[in-house]
Amino acid sequence: MTTLTAGVVLGLMSLSMATLPAQAQENERSAPQYAPTMLILDASGSMQRPDSAGTMMDSAKNAVRSFVAAAPAESQVGLTVYGTGTGSSEAEKTEGCSDVQVLRKPDTLDRVALTGAVDGIHASGWTPMGNALRQAADVLPNSGPRSVVLVSDGDDTCAPPDPCEVARELKRQGVDLVMHAIGFAVDGKARAQLTCMAQATGGTYTDAADGPALERTLPRVTAAALRNYKAAGTPIAGAPTYAAAPVATPGQYLDTIGQKETRYYAVDVPDGATAYFSGTVSFPRIPDIESSKDNNVVQLRVYGADGRDCNEFEFEQATKSSDGVALTVAQAFDGAKEKRDGKNVDADKCKGGGRYYFAPTWDKVSKGVPERLPMELLVGIEPAVTDPGPVAVAPLTVFTQPAGAGAPAVGGGSFNVASALDGSGRYTDSVQPGEFVFYRVKLDWGQGLAYRVRYGANGGRGVENISNVSTALYSPTRERIDSDFAAYTGTEQVLPSSRDALATVPIRYGNRTSDTYEHRTQSVAGWHYIAVKLGSTAAEGDNLPVPVQLDLTLTGTPEAGPKYADAVTAGIFGENAPSAGAGTEPTGGVTSTGDRLPDAVADNAAAVDVGTPDSGSSTAAIAVVAAGVALCCVVGWLVVRRRRR
Template identity: 50%
Template sequence: MIRRTAALAALAALACAFSFANAPSAAAEGELSPVMVVLDSSGSMTARDVGGKGTRMDAAKRAVGSMVDGLPAQAQVGLAIYGAGTGSSGAEKAAGCRDVRVVRPVTTVDKAALKRAVSATKASGYTPIGQALRTAAAQLPKEGQRSIVLVSDGEDTCAPPQPCEVAKELSKQGVDLHVHTIGFRVDANARAQLACIAQNTGGTYHDATDADSLLGVLGRVTERALRHYEPTGKPITGTADPVTAPTMTPGQYLDTLDPVEERFYAVDLKAGDTAYFAATAVFPRGNPRDLEVLDIKVTGPNGADCYQSERELNTRAKDGGSLTTMLSWNGTVAGSSKPKGCSVPGKYVFRVTRDARGGGADRVPVELLLRIEPPVTGSQGEPAQTSLVEFAQPPAGAVRGVRGGGSFNEATTLSGPGRYGETIYYGEELFYRVKLDWGQGLAYRVTFAGRPDGATTNIRTGLFSPIRNEIRFDTTAYTGSTKVLPSNGKPIATPRAVYLNRNANDSSLRKASVDGWYYIVVKLGVASGDTPPGGVPVTVDVAVAGDKVAGPEYGGSADETPAASPTPEPSASEPTPSGSTTEAGGPIGNDDDARPTSDESSMLPWILAGAGVVLLLAIAVTVTAVVVRRRKPPTPPTYPGNPMQGWPNQR
């Protein structure tokens, strides 16, 4: 093992405390997060909508009505309206800029009352977006996951306060308050303002070009705010030119991409480094296109073509969810057979391309994850594995209630082997994670219970490595009968994780060559036709096999500290009973074993920064530049019976 000085150990601990690269926490407490909807009723909403279907206000009323009809019965939703109480003359501006009315407070949704209130609204006045945001935020709880969904057809006409400045104020109220904005037939200036509000609060921006698109986008954004994928990362803007690409250090970043756009990002690599660069695009439910493509390509110093790229596609993007592509690059590692211009230390550029042609002009958030692995200078650890973990026997015991997270960042910890269950709703994508030390592997399967009135849709599950490399997935149709994924009866599995797996010929073995958090993703597609009330019970059976062993011995200079993989401790879904065993019969320990740790012998070391790492991390103590989404531990729901009846798989 590598010996570290006290200074390096302190640096590793500090890095662990402030890193967000692999720092998810459990999903928010409770079933659904409270949401405040803010609706523009200013004078500009009296303009005729495209196609002669009435005014913009008529379109907004239909969209709100449709959104309300689709809300779960237990949803906590409120509604505020601005611009409906005055005219738009100069003499009325002072009053108009205070004209924000809370139509319904945040409480268990009363669908009929909400629709009556909206139906009675008339558009007439000013556009006090900044004041409306403050009013809406005041209606929400002071802590916990909560969201504002704002619909506007134009810029604020009342500043001050400037909406972007108000958004910055709101961001200081807690990382769990997000504003999602919808621009209804807006111009470039209004779009920029609304996008600024979203970006400063960790929310998302969406365009609605006509009544039909507003009807779709309002519903899906509100549903997503109730329980959704929360994009996370330090804001970054990639360039259209590789020469001017911003230089990234290891961590997680957040950018946005148009339907057809490429962005460039630079990374400095030293001799022996391996870079892992992942991009995760986040799509809203009701995405305009079914087919989304996300591509990553790497070029070397001085623009050398490294002839390596990775591409993934999502053929059900209209259901919402995410799409992840990961490219690993080890050109500077001794013995690699990369092109001449790509085998030397220097500045490498990663190009990320989103390709989604046809329909809509929506930008989507894209998470960028960069991890750099230093060279191994000592032992490489255990020999490569030649087989996948299997279920020696199905997990026994009662199903433990969990609440899946909405993203990689918020994946709920499954504390070792066992059976975990909850209800998944139509259109949801749930994330769980299992920690594997060196020498450990996992196998799992997912069962979607049958329900007589179940809608026809797709189901899917996928397993991702700590570097967001999808190891395997399975998908099939769900029509209401019990379905198990994978549908071939064999579990989705990894080998026992060892460093030398990266040299295996089998990709399923090769992808488990790092230790850390492995992610189980479960998705129930959007129903075709009417969505039945309630969801589908789902059970995830997990086996963990193997004992913890010594990992590879990494090298690195003082400014290339191979510190422990940075992951603050989340809340586990439920303690694992003491004495529970692995698939192979050995003890896996208690709940603490399933939590992130700074133990240097168990977590893959990553370079955290370049020459200024000590100074940068010290600054981070007082000024945290990253966006870290932390949530309360989930309250395990009661689980009605055993839902092991059947589920379908889908992508």
């Protein structure tokens, strides 16, 4: 049977996430962690060149002030500057090339102190970018994700150390630091150097041609640095053939995948069990990519004994990947439930218990992406059931409007650090342009939820402030259940716009037998995820933050759930295993390096980063909104899911 579904969502981080299971995050996290972030500001003599605000330094100060005013109160932001202590003559070069000052450490945001430090900067000296990056890394915390945002109007004038080599050196040392670079009216040489620094750490490079462009760009890039998608999992190295595939037991893993590459992983599936496998690739934010060149496709195939193609094929496609899409392809494989009949030897290789091979492929590649990207992998084994519990699909959850001002809930920058919501009620947050934030709600068997999102007015007006807003609801396996989108022009917008709420039916094992695709996604109890997205403001906009209100209804009395034929004390996804396993030996001699959810995810600690090449080998949707006599297009992407059984 072949099923094709398509959905157009403007600017949502992912329209088909399906990674780490909800049950795998039992440890509560009171609030998501922002990545401590250091701004490095160029104050060399060349920043005295004239610009729209007076000088380029004046424009840079305005950009920093705009970011500081809008930054989340819980964020940790520091400020480093170079070039303020000397002149730029040759006689002052030795002193000027060590002229790096940490004006503010990356502590919890102090708007007054940070703005005051910015106001006191005077540009005059040299450009020691390499030394500045080293000192910024030294001041940032010793562990966990960290970010640097560097603004420079030229290349390093003090090498050695070469700034790109410093970035590579930090990465080789295992420093979990991502650097984003902004070139402020730079030439080709400086652009190449800044791009090299950013790419060496897995970050992004952005051009800002003038002061107004910098004022739009800096808050956007820095907001992304604070709440960015971070891949996590136990390291594993997929193989180029099924015969050499590592055997993965239930848990979340982290690998990398290259352009046009297929990687194989083996999973031992008992008789009657359901196997879950998913792969998530998060694409970096890249400015100014044409929509026709901004598509990515990830495929997933399943193979049985002797590499037999089991005719189980999934693919996920996302256009506008340069907005930072995290694209997931997922498979719930139930071939082990089928009995071998002995009549067709080849067909029997994909039936019953045994070793199966899951092979994700990064098939279609957009322009400008790195050669390799991190890929999260999820493996789960659900035993056969002796009693599935209630079979009939119940009606959708009825939404009830809550009252009151609401409780603060700061969304996380990825599924791995989604902020927990405590059931029915109203929750408030604020999102920056270009941000994707995530929340989670725990549903037991028999429970359902319904929610709506209200984007408040932010004072922006006119077509230059247009962006897009969207939201999506995901299952514990991170498979999309429902979504909605709309244009946003600075006035209040509610999603969904044509119905009361996005909602689930009561969660039941038997829902997976429904004829309705959405109901089949609602057959696993545990954490369900809500994604909220605010698109990047149009080119001439003000990049103002937007207040967000989530109204949530959770209903239903918890049910006993299904009865399994075998005990699942370690959890379907290995989330309850007492310690990480040593892995098992695959047929090709490659050993898996873990078998459970890593503590880094369960405890909201630092995620594993293997985003280096050492680990192994469209449709555009346009919403046109009239405002006055002008038109502005909001571009999202189309995600297409194809399932063949």
